[in-house]
Amino acid sequence: MENKAHAIAAGIFVVVVTVLLVALAAWLTRDTGERDPYEISTRETVTGLQPQAAVRYRGVDVGKVESIGFDPQVQGNVLMHLEIDREAPITAETFAMLSFQGVTGLAFIQLDDSGKAAPRLVPQAGHPPRIPLKPGLLSKLSSKGEIIVDRVEQLTLRMNQLLGDENQKKFSSALGNLDSAAADASRLAQRLDATVAKRVDPALDEASQTLKSVRKSADAVEKTASDFSVTARRLNEKDGPMDRLAQGTEALSHAADSFNAATLPRINRVTEDTSRAVRQLGRTVNTIGDNPQALIFGSGAVAPGPGEPGFAPPGERK
Numbered sequence: 001m002e003n004k005a006h007a008i009a010a011g012i013f014v015v016v017v018t019v020l021l022v023a024l025a026a027w028l029t030r031d032t033g034e035r036d037p038y039e040i041s042t043r044e045t046v047t048g049l050q051p052q053a054a055v056r057y058r059g060v061d062v063g064k065v066e067s068i069g070f071d072p073q074v075q076g077n078v079l080m081h082l083e084i085d086r087e088a089p090i091t092a093e094t095f096a097m098l099s100f101q102g103v104t105g106l107a108f109i110q111l112d113d114s115g116k117a118a119p120r121l122v123p124q125a126g127h128p129p130r131i132p133l134k135p136g137l138l139s140k141l142s143s144k145g146e147i148i149v150d151r152v153e154q155l156t157l158r159m160n161q162l163l164g165d166e167n168q169k170k171f172s173s174a175l176g177n178l179d180s181a182a183a184d185a186s187r188l189a190q191r192l193d194a195t196v197a198k199r200v201d202p203a204l205d206e207a208s209q210t211l212k213s214v215r216k217s218a219d220a221v222e223k224t225a226s227d228f229s230v231t232a233r234r235l236n237e238k239d240g241p242m243d244r245l246a247q248g249t250e251a252l253s254h255a256a257d258s259f260n261a262a263t264l265p266r267i268n269r270v271t272e273d274t275s276r277a278v279r280q281l282g283r284t285v286n287t288i289g290d291n292p293q294a295l296i297f298g299s300g301a302v303a304p305g306p307g308e309p310g311f312a313p314p315g316e317r318k
Helices: 002-028 137-143 145-162 165-236 241-290
Strands: 035-042 054-057 060-070 078-085 094-100 107-113
Parallel strands (some): 054 107
Antiparallel strands (some): 035 078, 054 060, 060 078
């Protein structure tokens, strides 16, 4: 009897602990925030998506998948009922994609938007707003899988043709030709090196000598320029040749001004007097040549001229 009592007590204890653990788990996993219903209707496959799967907005948990079924309004579409936190920024630009968690194959709903400003989607009683589902990476790969497989098959066929026996022979022949060409090129390069060495060395010596001559000429020119600079500086110094020449030029200019102002008028007057005396001397000589007696008797009375009393024309004189 005592063993049975202990077993009953242990069983009651286990049951009570189990109930408490279940209650604690329910309390910890309860939803404390307010959520709004949304729907997603799509023709995409939702493999790996289960009820109670997470709904995330850019990686942040904002809700869960309430149920998955078929859309009674659109034949063939899958209808998913979502419960999303009221604080989540669900707008008219929000869209959903099906994502997967690592390599487990479990799917969840990933929400995102285009970044444009848009009004919020407000749920109405009995008419939850619908969020469009865009195809994910796996959906795109599956839709284009046949095209990719066809292209891979064509590429494989072309590779097989390229690596066929006949082409391999051609490749071997081409490689042999390339080997021969490389050997010929090596020999040609050696010959060119020898020829260049024979012809370039004398040219380099001549060029070196020419450079030396050019440097000597440049040094001579530089020295001449330096001497010229020194000479020009000496010529332009104060009380130097250029300064003295300027002073002499200025004195000569003053002398020429004095000559023009004082001496030249006097010379002009002396010249006029001399010219007048020469003219008078000429008239006197002419008079003596016409009447030599004038030196003894004088020139006599001067004959009256025209208009004077006693004037007679030359034809009437006796």
